Amino acid sequence: MNPLIFTTILMTVLLGTMIVMMSSHWLMIWIGFEMNLLAIIPILMKKYNPRTMEASTKYFLTQATASMLLMMAIIINLMHSGQWTITKVFNPTASIIMTSALAMKLGLTPFHFWVPEVTQGISLTSGLILLTWQKLAPMSILYQISPSINLNILLTMAVLSILVGGWGGLNQTQLRKIMAYSSIAHMGWMTAVLVYSPTLTMLNMLIYIMMTLTMFMLFIQSSSTTTLSLSHTWNKTPLTTTLILITLLSMGGLPPLSGFMPKWMIIQELTKNSSIILPTLMAIMALLNLYFYMRLTYSTSLTMFPSTNNMKMKWQFETKQITLLPPLIVMSSLLLPLTPMLSILD
């Protein structure tokens, strides 16, 4: 793609998300979502093969449907309250439709079916943008309407997402599908605590974005999209095997790594609100996630996966410059002692 056009389209994606996050008028928020969707389609379709086109079409159809539902909820809200500001959704019908629309945009169950297929069909960098930047805009709207969200629907979707994200990722060897299911599960954790304490949703989003960014960049550095090609990193850059191990364990939510921080805070907040069964179930289902991360670490860092002999003697090394990888790795594994600084997110 022409670099000038690519820069313009990328800046429009950023502008769309910024408009969504900074507007107080519902129509501007909808325009921001549409601008975001329109501009990310050519980024998803950077390579012109039928897989990317199919993935972009699926993404466009689901997100456009979600935008239509959002517009309907906005109009119902307008009819019942007579104003366009975003502070409070005055009608339960509008609130439920809005929650479903934003869940479709995020990829929560039962609207999660597009996430693995779209992530698998596009390149690693586009998948990175899809799974991190595109979650910011719907999550910011959920944050702003969080006082008026129906708790039953949101908690059902959250718990089912954690279950589907864990269970669905078990049979996968393609790394992009694994990251997609991990995204579904993390979105479930984020929305579970949204009504109780939106600050923790933002904390989880921050740490999730850092960890996903790190994982994708480690994949991009070794140009690996399957577990098999990831298992050859001991030969290419031996240091990244350790880093993959640490980051994957952090994503699984193990203390003393920083991925434990959001899970710990969320479970604490849920138990403070006298729900005990729910966080227990969520923690148990997070073990499914941990299982397939451990399987990745087993094949990558802990053992030398079986490969043919000429794979073991690599003589041509390519070096890619991956921006900000060391700080990201440090931040996605060592932030746990900074938990008392959580109050700055208020």
Next chain:
Amino acid sequence: MMTYIVFILSVIFVVSFVGFSSKPSPIYGGLVLIVSGGVGCGIIMNFGGSFLGLMVFLIYLGGMLVVFGYTTAMATEQYPEVWVSNTTVMGVFLLGLLMEVMLVLYVLKSEEVGVVFKFSGVGDWAIYDIGDSGVFSEEIMGVAALYSYGAWVVIVTGWSLFVGVLVILEVTRGD
């Protein structure tokens, strides 16, 4: 009949939307879009928005739909699909018509319609603000407000349309 003119026009509007959503060939979709554009213009005019209705005719029908018609005529196939040619298309069209007829009967029979939300006539949609505009009509003041208070909206929508063209050119380039 004049008291029900908005209702009749909105029924024709929905029927033409059903006509193109049942996916005949795009030429026929453009045909019912012309009908729905004209009828929509009538609905807006009945609320006093003569400027906006004429904008629909000029810009939407006279600009965008003409370009759409020309491009579709260039890309059309030898035997385009009509509503009665394909069983699926006819089935969807008849289903949409049936649902519309049932809704119209429901509205005509009872005072208030409660499908997803309660709706009891066009009065529900009128939102009055306290601005006293005096002799100017509301819709022309709305257009003026678009360019004064709503400058940011103009910038954002203008940029979206521009990026839309860039995106379409980029997607259909197919290197």
